Amino acid sequence: MIYVLYVIVSVICIYTARHYWFTLNRLFGFQLHPYIDIDTADWPPVTVLVAAHNEEKVVANILSALMTVKYPEDKMLVIPVNDRSTDRTREIIDEFVDRFPGRIQPFHRKEGKGGKAAALKDAMELVKTEVILIFDADYIPGAGLVKQLTAPFFDPEVGGVMGRVVPMNCGTNLLTRLLDLERSGGYQVDQQARMNLRLVPQHGGTVAGVRLSALREIGGWNDTSLTEDTDLTYRLLLNGWKTVYQNRSECYEEVPETWPVRIKQIKRWAKGHNQAMVTYGLHLLLGKHRASLRERIDGTLLLGVYVMAPVTLLGWALALGVFYRGVAPLHGIVAILSVTAYAAIGNLAAFFEIAAAVRLDGSRKRVCLVPFLILGFAVSIFAVTWAAVSQVKDALTGAEFHWDKTERFRKAAS
Amino acid sequence: MNPFFAVVGLILLTSALMVLPLLPALAELHGKSDALPLSVIQQHTGEIRFFADGFRSYMKGLEPALRECVSSGAHSTGTMPDGSEYLVLGRGEEALLLPFRERNQFRPVMIASASNLLLPSETSFSKDIYSAGSVMGGTNNHYRAILAEKDIRLGRESSVMRWVHAVGEFSADGGCRLYGRVSSDAGIRLSEDCSFLRLNAPYIAIGAGTDPAQAPGPVIADATTHQRLFHDGDFEIRAGEVFQGNLVVRGRLRIGVGARVCGSVKSEKGLVLEPGVSIEGSLISASIMQIGPDCRIRGPVIAEHMVLIRKGTHCGTMENPTTVSAPNIQVEQGVVVFGTLWARDQGQAVASL
Numbered sequence: 001m002i003y004v005l006y007v008i009v010s011v012i013c014i015y016t017a018r019h020y021w022f023t024l025n026r027l028f029g030f031q032l033h034p035y036i037d038i039d040t041a042d043w044p045p046v047t048v049l050v051a052a053h054n055e056e057k058v059v060a061n062i063l064s065a066l067m068t069v070k071y072p073e074d075k076m077l078v079i080p081v082n083d084r085s086t087d088r089t090r091e092i093i094d095e096f097v098d099r100f101p102g103r104i105q106p107f108h109r110k111e112g113k114g115g116k117a118a119a120l121k122d123a124m125e126l127v128k129t130e131v132i133l134i135f136d137a138d139y140i141p142g143a144g145l146v147k148q149l150t151a152p153f154f155d156p157e158v159g160g161v162m163g164r165v166v167p168m169n170c171g172t173n174l175l176t177r178l179l180d181l182e183r184s185g186g187y188q189v190d191q192q193a194r195m196n197l198r199l200v201p202q203h204g205g206t207v208a209g210v211r212l213s214a215l216r217e218i219g220g221w222n223d224t225s226l227t228e229d230t231d232l233t234y235r236l237l238l239n240g241w242k243t244v245y246q247n248r249s250e251c252y253e254e255v256p257e258t259w260p261v262r263i264k265q266i267k268r269w270a271k272g273h274n275q276a277m278v279t280y281g282l283h284l285l286l287g288k289h290r291a292s293l294r295e296r297i298d299g300t301l302l303l304g305v306y307v308m309a310p311v312t313l314l315g316w317a318l319a320l321g322v323f324y325r326g327v328a329p330l331h332g333i334v335a336i337l338s339v340t341a342y343a344a345i346g347n348l349a350a351f352f353e354i355a356a357a358v359r360l361d362g363s364r365k366r367v368c369l370v371p372f373l374i375l376g377f378a379v380s381i382f383a384v385t386w387a388a389v390s391q392v393k394d395a396l397t398g399a400e401f402h403w404d405k406t407e408r409f410r411k412a413a414s
Numbered sequence: 415m416n417p418f419f420a421v422v423g424l425i426l427l428t429s430a431l432m433v434l435p436l437l438p439a440l441a442e443l444h445g446k447s448d449a450l451p452l453s454v455i456q457q458h459t460g461e462i463r464f465f466a467d468g469f470r471s472y473m474k475g476l477e478p479a480l481r482e483c484v485s486s487g488a489h490s491t492g493t494m495p496d497g498s499e500y501l502v503l504g505r506g507e508e509a510l511l512l513p514f515r516e517r518n519q520f521r522p523v524m525i526a527s528a529s530n531l532l533l534p535s536e537t538s539f540s541k542d543i544y545s546a547g548s549v550m551g552g553t554n555n556h557y558r559a560i561l562a563e564k565d566i567r568l569g570r571e572s573s574v575m576r577w578v579h580a581v582g583e584f585s586a587d588g589g590c591r592l593y594g595r596v597s598s599d600a601g602i603r604l605s606e607d608c609s610f611l612r613l614n615a616p617y618i619a620i621g622a623g624t625d626p627a628q629a630p631g632p633v634i635a636d637a638t639t640h641q642r643l644f645h646d647g648d649f650e651i652r653a654g655e656v657f658q659g660n661l662v663v664r665g666r667l668r669i670g671v672g673a674r675v676c677g678s679v680k681s682e683k684g685l686v687l688e689p690g691v692s693i694e695g696s697l698i699s700a701s702i703m704q705i706g707p708d709c710r711i712r713g714p715v716i717a718e719h720m721v722l723i724r725k726g727t728h729c730g731t732m733e734n735p736t737t738v739s740a741p742n743i744q745v746e747q748g749v750v751v752f753g754t755l756w757a758r759d760q761g762q763a764v765a766s767l
Contacts, residue, residue, distance in 0.1 A: 034698075037739035038714050039460050040614065040730075040753035144458055154696040154714045156642055156660035156678040171449030184452075213642070240644050240662075250454040290644065365448035368438040 001318055002327055008315035009338075012346070015308060018301060019349035022193035023356045032196045036248050038151040043072055045129040046150055050080045051116050051206075055137035056088040057408045058254070062137055063096045067103065071146040078104045079126055080137075083119035084111065116205070117228035121221040130213060136206040138408055140168070140252045148249040149209045159214035159241025160232060162191065163207035163249035169409065172257050177369055178376040179255040179262070184361055185354035191245045199298035200237060201245035205229030206253075214241045227272025234280040237299060240290035257409045259379065265406050266380055267387035270306040274391055277303040309384035350377070462597045462614045462754075466561050466579030473544050473561075476502060476526050480546065484528040491523070498541065500524040503531070531562075535569060548582065559594075566598075584615070601626065606747055610761040614754045616732060620763045621725075621747030626732070641677075651675065653688070660695065669693075678713060685717075703740070706749075716740065722767055723749045 048066060052059050059080065066078050080093045090108055097104045107123045120134070131153050135141060145163065152158045164187045170180035194201045203210070205228055215221070218235040225231035233243055256262040284291065285300045351370050358367045393399075442448065461467075475494060483490055483504030490502050501523045522540035525531075531545040535552030542559040543549065549562045553569035558576055560566055565582035568574070573591040578584060584596060585603040596602060598615040605622055617626035641659040649663040653670030660677040661667075667681035671688045678695030679685070685699040687709050696713030697703065703717040706724030715721060715729055717740040723729070725748030730736030735753030743757040746767050755761065 032718065034700075034716050034718050034739075037754075037756045037758070038716070038737045039462070039756075040735045040737045041714050042712075042734040042736070142454060142458060144460055151714075154678065155680055155698045155716070156695070157662045157680045157698075166452045166454050168451045170451050171446055174443060177443070177449065180451075250452070252451065252454055290646075361452055363448055363452070365442050368442040371436050371439050372443070 001325075002322060005315060005318040005322060008311055008318065011304075011308070011311065012315065013342070015301065015305075016342075016346040016349045019353050022189055022197075023349075023353045025193045025196055026189045026360060027356055029193075029196055031192070033246070033248065035152040035155065035244070036148065036246060038154060039147070041151070041154065043075055043147065043150060044131050044153065045075045046071065046077070046131045046133060046146060047127045047129045048076065048078045048133045048135065048146065049120060049123060049127075050078065050135050050137055051083065051119060052080055052085065052089050052093070052137040053083040053116075053119070054085045054087045054089060055408065056085075056092060057410050058138040059089055060092050060096070061140055061410075062135060063093070063104065065140045065142075066135075066146075067096075067100055068143060069141060069146045070143050071150075073103060076103070076146065077129070079123060080104065080106050081119050081123040082106060082108045083116070084109055084114075113223055115223060115226070115228075117221045117225055117231075118223035120228070121223050124215075124220065127212065130211060131209060132212055132215070133209045134206055135251075136253070138254045138410070139165075139206060141207070142251065145207075145249055145251055148246055149207070152244045152246065153209065153211055155242075155244075157240075157242045158244050159211050159218075159236040159239075160203045160243035161209040162201055162204050162243060162245045163251055164188075164191070164245075164247050165204065165207055165253045166250050167255040168252035169254050169257065172409075174372065175259060175262060175376075176255050176257055177366065178373055181354050181358065181366065181369060181373060182376065183255070184357040184363075185350070187245075187247065188357035188360050189353050192247045194298065195245040195247070197298075198292070198294065200233065200295050200302055201243050202302065203229045203233040203236070203243045205232070207249070207251040210236075211241070214239070217241075225272060226268055226275055230273050230276045231279075234276055234284060234299065234303070237291050237295060238280065238284065238287075238289045254408060254410055256406060258407075261407045263379065263383045266383050270309070270384040270387040271391050273303065273306040274388060277307065306384050307388065309381045310388045312381060313385055462595050462612065463579055465559065465577045465595065466597065469542055469544065469559065469561050473526060476500060476544075480526060480528045494524070498524055500526060503527040503529075505529060530564070549580075553587075565600075604763045606763055606765040608763045610755070610757060610763070612754070612756045613751075613761075616735065616752065618751040618753075618755050620745045620749045624748050624750060626750045626752070648683075649681075667699075707746075712736065714739070720744075724767055725749060728752070 050062055063080065082089050082093055093106050097106055105126060107126055109119055109122055112118060112122060131150050133146060133149050149161050149163055152161045165183055167176060167180045167183055170176050191201050210232065214236060218239050221228055222231045236243055256265055281300060281303050285296050291299065351373060354373065355367050355370050479490055479492065479502045483502045487504045489504055491500065493499050524541040526544040528546050530547035531549045533549065533551045533555060536554050537552065538556040540558055543557065545562040548564035549560055549566045551568045551572055553571055555569060555572040557572065557574045560578045563581045566578060566580040566584045568586045568590050570587040571589040573593065575593050577595040580598045583600045583603065584598040586592065586605060586608050588605040588607050590608045592608065592610040595612045596610065601617045601619065602613050602615040603619045604610065619626050642662060643659055644662050646664045648665035649667050651657050651669045651673045653672055655670065655673045657675045658677065661675065661679045663681045666683045667679065668686045669675065669688060669691045672690040674692040676694050679693060680698040682700045684701050685703045687705045689707050691709045693711045697711050697715045699717045701718065702720045704722045706727035708726035711729045712734060714736050715738040719740065720742040721738060721740040723745045725746045728750045729738050730752035732752055737754040737756060738751050739756040741759040743755065743761040744767060745763055747765055
């Protein structure tokens with residue numbers, strides 16, 4: 001039991017050091033934004049896929065925004081991927097098709113496998129361009145975003161591009177404010193640090209792009225994956241394609257406003273991530289492919305982030321067990337000093353990262369909410385553990401994954 | 415002391431200590447003083463002419479004064495609605511007669527001219543300048559920003575702190591320092607020892623004698639080229655060789671004299687283009703890039719550290735403008751870039767590399 005605890009503590013320490021490394025890099029390191037200055041070019045033809053499943057509340061906003069972006073009109077085609085919607089999504093899309101002839105080509109999917117990856121896979125029959133951009137229907141791209149997300153594809157090594165997601169409904173309640181802080185930490189520090197350090201920036205599946213030839217080379221969209229974005233990140237990496245992150249390519253999104261919706265969302269992310277870990281983890285770390293050593297290590301740690309929740313819970317249980325059995329880990333004094341050191345520094349790593357991100361964003365008072373993040377972490381740790389346990393149970397019983405769409409909270413556009 | 419009260423007191427004190435750090439959080443949660451979404455400017459496109467366009471709109475308020483000064487041939491002064499003082503010149507050459515240094519010392523004013531503007535030397539202009547005609551600056555001047563509806567020419571050793579836009583051609587004599595955005599609807603010409611950050615124009619010619627019209631014919635891109643060669647370690651394309659497809663090299667890359675690449679090129683380390691190389695796609699390096707002389711590159715040129723471009727090299731074409739970008743850029747006389755030349759930290763036009 002004590003040795004298992006040692007392993008868990010070691011892994012937690014690795015993640016702690018990683019938090020500090022990323023944060024210090026963002027605060028003091030060299031920042032890499034190589035493609036953001038490409039403002040003049042012979043821009044390539046682009047297809048923009050908008051994934052929409054029962055999105056009557058939001059789909060008009062994104063289509064309106066895409067019709068006003070600064071990109072040569074004759075080189076951009078928008079394909080709303082209407083995935084078996086039962087609300088007014090189809091009607092709204094068709095209204096836009098009539099208003100903007102030749103610029104929008106709808107893909108109305110009436111049947112087929114559920115899930116975003118399956119819908120995108122079917123929509124690929126309409127895609128003819130080398131550069132594909134992907135947005136979920138609740139996002140609102142700014143005027144320069146399409147150019148910014150397209151620019152990295154001038155680099156022949158780039159297979160995927162990811163922009164930054166910014167919550168637009170962050171002031172609604174405590175949950176949205178906590179999610180705003182988490183997003184800030186995740187993008188402003190984590191993703192950009194991975195970019196700076198040439199590690200593995202993660203493809204997010206929205207506010208993102210992918211190269212058609214790269215997608216074909218890796219076998220297209222994987223419709224068995226619950227998180228097609230994570231799956232795509234690792235298949236691109238294993239095949240020698242880079243995913244790059246553009247921190248200044250920002251786009252508004254809507255975050256969950258209720259805890260049940262948030263829990264459902266994070267459970268799906270956890271299951272999808274764990275699925276990718278099982279599929280690619282060992283091969284990434286030890287297999288023969290084009291990823292560098294640092295990409296192998298960071299990629300493996302990234303795959304493990306959602307496993308850390310049950311591992312941490314197990315660690316707590318083991319620590320209690322060790323304490324009540326009267327077993328002294330290492331020498332008593334070493335253990336006490338280690339626990340004290342971790343309590344003083346290690347526990348603060350994630351909070352430090354988010355506070356630094358908020359500082360980099362130029363925000364002021366919202367950093368005061370950082371102590372409340374412990375509430376969000378507590379909910380996440382149990383939700384993610386629950387997801388992992390049910391995933392193992394599903395694997396044993398042969399049950400199929402079920403894809404849950406995230407509920408929208410915006411009022412429908414008139 | 416009663417042990418009961420001692421325990422209760424300890425619990426209350428501990429609870430108070432636990433709640434104390436949460437007070438600012440509770441105040442922010444309740445007060446929502448910083449609860450708006452992060453500012454993402456939806457209309458932001460990074461347009462280099464953004465400030466010039468804004469200033470032109472601002473100058474519409476001075477149109478009546480400009481017309482009046484043109485008809486009277488005199489100059490006038492006044493104050494804009496935002497409190498900025500201005501000087502309107504009916505005849506641009508009047509500027510040579512005005513005591514700018516004395517004025518700047520105490521009362522910086524915005525200058526607007528209805529016709530071609532001649533500016534004296536050794537002067538600091540701490541407010542924006544507008545000319546409905548051209549602007550001809552003296553030597554060793556310091557400008558904040560200039561907008562001209564025709565050409566702009568800056569004298570030797572002058573500097574611009576924020577931006578310049580010329581509807582006609584912009585040219586800077588030797589030793590000028592251009593710290594902000596410089597754009598032109600016609601072309602930009604920089605003499606040797608000029609430093610720059612961000613330039614945009616149909617053509618950017620380095621060196622007084624460089625003629626962009628003498629650029630070689632456009633490099634034709636093969637749009638169907640998506641095949642990629644991946645090479646671990648250093649790689650060389652030999653002189654005169656024609657390489658089909660996109661090339662990604664994890665080490666150093668050298669492209670020999672007169673070679674041609676029908677696709678895009680990326681190297682993780684140093685990249686050297688020997689004389690006369692032709693690239694039909696983009697040119698990317700995660701390190702330092704040395705180009706030329708006499709190379710032709712059709713697509714964007716991006717280096718994560720430095721780009722050195724030697725004489726006779728052309729990036730982009732008049733029909734297909736492109737971007738050259740790196741933290742540090744050095745360009746030799748005789749180079750022409752069609753589109754954008756953007757040095758994040760420092761760009762320098764030099765006589766010889």
